[in-house]
Amino acid sequence: MSTIRDVSKLAGVSVATISRFLNQSGYVSKEAEETILAAIQKLNYKPNNIARSLAGKKTSTIALLVPDILNPFFPEIARAAEDAASRLGYTLILCNTDHNPDKERNYIDVLINKRIDGIIISSYTIRPEQIYALEAENIPVVVIDNAWHDTSIVSISTDxxxxxxxxxxxxxxxxxxxxxxxxxxxxxxxxxxxxxxxxxxxxxxxxxxxxxxxxxxxxxxxxxxxxxxxxxxxxxxxxxxxxxxxxxxxxxxxxxxxxxxxxxxxxxxxxxxxxxxxxxxxxxxxxxPIYSIGELAMTYLDQMIKEKPLEKKSYPIDVQLIVNASSRLP
CATH class of the missing domain: 3.40.50.2300 (Response regulator)
Structure with missing residues (x-):
C-alpha cells in the first residue's frame, strides 16, 4: 500500500506540498501538480482523506497505538482514553504494535486511509518524522509516555x-x-x-x-x-x-x-x-497517574481536532511514591 511519503519521494516534492495539493489548502505550482498527479497514478495511491478534507467531514473515530496490550499499564491508558472519547462523541480503535516498527508503520498507513480524525500514540519506536508525516495529512497526534525536546509534538509524560x-x-x-x-x-x-x-x-x-x-x-x-x-x-x-x-x-x-x-x-x-x-x-x-494520562491525552486530542489552541506542547505530570509492605521497615 503506497503512502504519501512514497508519492513525495517519487515526485521529488515535500510531503507538505503534496498535502496542500490534496487538500487544496495552499499554492502549488502547475509543474508540481503535474508531477504529483503522475506519481499518484504510477503508485496507485488512494488518499481517502481527500473526501474528508474537501467536504469538511469528520469520521468521529480516533486511534490509540500501544506497544504491549499485555502490560497492565496500557489497558488502563486505553480505558481512560475510551471513557473520554465516548463522552466527547468519538469511537476509539485500539492498535497493539508489539514493539514492532513494521507493524506500527502498517497501522499508521491503514489509519491514514481510514480517514481517522486523530491518533494517540504510546510507542518506544516511533520517530518524530513519522508524526510530522501524520500532521501533514491533517491528522492530529498526541504522544504519551514519550517526548522529544525542542519539537512541536504534543506530549504527555512524567519526569x-x-x-x-x-x-x-x-x-x-x-x-x-x-x-x-x-x-x-x-x-x-x-x-x-x-x-x-x-x-x-x-x-x-x-x-x-x-x-x-x-x-x-x-x-x-x-x-x-x-x-x-x-x-x-x-x-x-x-x-x-x-x-x-x-x-x-x-x-x-x-x-x-x-x-x-x-x-x-x-x-x-x-x-x-x-x-x-x-x-x-x-x-x-x-x-x-495512569488514568489521568489517558484522559488528558484524549482531551488534548479533541482540542486539536477542533482546531482549538493549546497552551503548550509538553505536559509533564508528577509521580507519587507509594510505600507498601515490600519496602516497609519492620
Whole structure:
C-alpha cells in the first residue's frame, strides 16, 4: 500500500506540498501538480482523506497505538482514553504494535486511509518524522509516555528521572546498604531516565558499581532473570529498584525461589503503579497517574481536532511514591 511519503519521494516534492495539493489548502505550482498527479497514478495511491478534507467531514473515530496490550499499564491508558472519547462523541480503535516498527508503520498507513480524525500514540519506536508525516495529512497526534525536546509534538509524560531518583532515595532512607537496579530496554527514553535517576541517588555511595545495574525488558520474565543475575553478582545486595512493576513482580518471584525474605532481607520497589493483586507482599512503587494520562491525552486530542489552541506542547505530570509492605521497615 503506497503512502504519501512514497508519492513525495517519487515526485521529488515535500510531503507538505503534496498535502496542500490534496487538500487544496495552499499554492502549488502547475509543474508540481503535474508531477504529483503522475506519481499518484504510477503508485496507485488512494488518499481517502481527500473526501474528508474537501467536504469538511469528520469520521468521529480516533486511534490509540500501544506497544504491549499485555502490560497492565496500557489497558488502563486505553480505558481512560475510551471513557473520554465516548463522552466527547468519538469511537476509539485500539492498535497493539508489539514493539514492532513494521507493524506500527502498517497501522499508521491503514489509519491514514481510514480517514481517522486523530491518533494517540504510546510507542518506544516511533520517530518524530513519522508524526510530522501524520500532521501533514491533517491528522492530529498526541504522544504519551514519550517526548522529544525542542519539537512541536504534543506530549504527555512524567519526569522519569525524578521518579527513579525518588525510588532509590526511598530505599536508602529504609536503611538499604547496597541497592541494585533492574533497568528496562536501553533504547527506551523512560527506562534510561529511570536508570539515570537511580545513578543520581546512588553513584556517590561507597558501594556503588555499574554492575549493580542489570538489564531487563519490561516483562515479568525479564525481571526474574535480571534478579537472578544481580543476586549472583552481588549476594549482599539488600535493596532493588525495578524499572517497572512487571519486572518487580519477576524479581520478587526470583527472590522467593532463592529463599530471600521480602522486606526483611531485601526491599523491593517498582515503577508505574499498575493495579496488580498478585504481589505478595504488596509492592511499593513510583505511581504514575495512569488514568489521568489517558484522559488528558484524549482531551488534548479533541482540542486539536477542533482546531482549538493549546497552551503548550509538553505536559509533564508528577509521580507519587507509594510505600507498601515490600519496602516497609519492620
Amino acid at each position: 522519569n528521572r525524578a521518579g527513579g531518583q525518588m525510588a532509590a532515595q526511598h530505599l536508602l532512607e529504609c536503611g538499604c546498604r547496597k541497592i541494585g537496579h533492574i533497568c528496562g530496554p536501553y533504547h527506551i527514553a523512560a527506562a534510561k531516565d529511570r536508570m539515570l535517576g537511580y545513578e543520581d541517588a546512588c553513584s556517590q555511595q561507597e558501594w556503588f558499581t555499574p554492575s549493580l545495574m542489570v538489564y531487563g525488558d519490561f516483562s515479568v520474565s525479564g525481571g526474574y532473570h535480571a534478579m537472578r543475575e544481580l543476586y549472583d553478582k552481588h549476594p549482599d545486595v539488600d535493596g532493588v529498584f525495578a524499572g517497572n512493576d512487571l519486572m518487580a513482580a519477576g524479581a520478587m518471584k526470583a527472590l522467593h525461589e532463592l529463599g530471600v525474605r521480602i522486606p526483611d532481607q531485601m526491599k523491593v520497589i517498582g515503577y508505574d503503579g499498575i493495579q496488580m493483586d498478585m504481589f505478595s507482599p504488596a509492592l511499593s512503587t513510583i505511581a504514575q
